[in-house]
């Protein structure tokens with residue numbers, strides 16, 4: 074008998090397959106369908122900092138706005154995504170089952186939106202995932218300034234949050250291992266989600282226009298994240314959730330072997346159908362049976378950087394032998 078129970082960020086969960094924040098987790102109808110397949114936990118669609126601020130600026134004098142279009146935009150945004158709806162979504166999702174519901178906020182500052190954290194908590198969310206993705210595109214902003222933003226936000230939230238806070242990271246920090254081990258030491262972050270898949274621009278050469286690149290990952294998009302999970306899992310005392318390109322049980326097992334506590338999936342739900350949640354759980358289970366493992370702890374981290382005979386394979390990015398052998 075295989076037991077897939079585990080913990081993540083202090084939450085007890087039935088299995089390590091977590092549904093990542095995405096369109097499916099933004100409405101109660103699809104949440105119901107997801108829950109029928111019993112994932113370990115579910116991260117709600119993100120609420121954006123701008124949405125929270127827009128909501129709290131309701132009642133502002135219309136004449137204060139130099140640009141009526143921007144007010145219309147804010148009002149529209151607010152109508153579509155208002156805070157009460159989000160709180161209601163948390164309450165409704167909590168009523169459906171005992172599966173942990175993780176709220177998600179996409180933020181870039183530690184401004185007044187943080188006061189909303191208490192409402193999320195009171196609505197019953199089991200944890201809060203912060204998606205802080207900062208692109209280092211401004212030549213005048215130093216890496217120290219960017220990194221201090223993470224600390225400002227996390228420390229400010231820790232003043233209010235009694236539920237676990239997790240942090241969804243971008244992989245574009247200039248000194249990722251240093252940043253994460255420092256954040257980990259302060260213990261205000263109970264889980265690190267590696268990595269956020271960014272909105273990316275692409276170029277349509279026929280119409281010579283900037284367009285949006287595909288939002289969906291493919292099943293081969295996991296390798297860089299796997300490297301970082303293996304490097305960091307032995308260095309952090311708090312948990313890692315792996316996300317990016319996890320489309321089947323085999324890839325999920327790779328991340329558990331590299332030391333992830335859980336995997337988060339979203340693109341595969343769009344490319345298949347929601348029953349893939351069950352398929353991935355079954356594939357993990359049947360691999361465990363084939364290897365004689367009864368619990369996930371028996372093999373988790375077995376192939377992390379600090380456990381393998383040649384840890385340097387995870388750090389090597391210029392591998393002469395590898396490139397030389399490709400003709």
Ligand SMILES: Cc1cc2nc3c(=O)[nH]c(=O)nc-3n(C[C@H](O)[C@H](O)[C@H](O)COP(=O)(O)O)c2cc1C
Nearest residue numbers: 093094095096119204270290316317318338339340
């Ligand atoms: C349609 C769609 C919507 C998403 N919306 C969010 C979001 O609101 N907040 C967030 O943190 N991540 C969002 N993501 C990113 C996913 O949570 C996930 O981290 C990323 O897609 C990588 O996992 P995957 O390869 O399984 O898709 C979204 C992804 C997709 C495909």
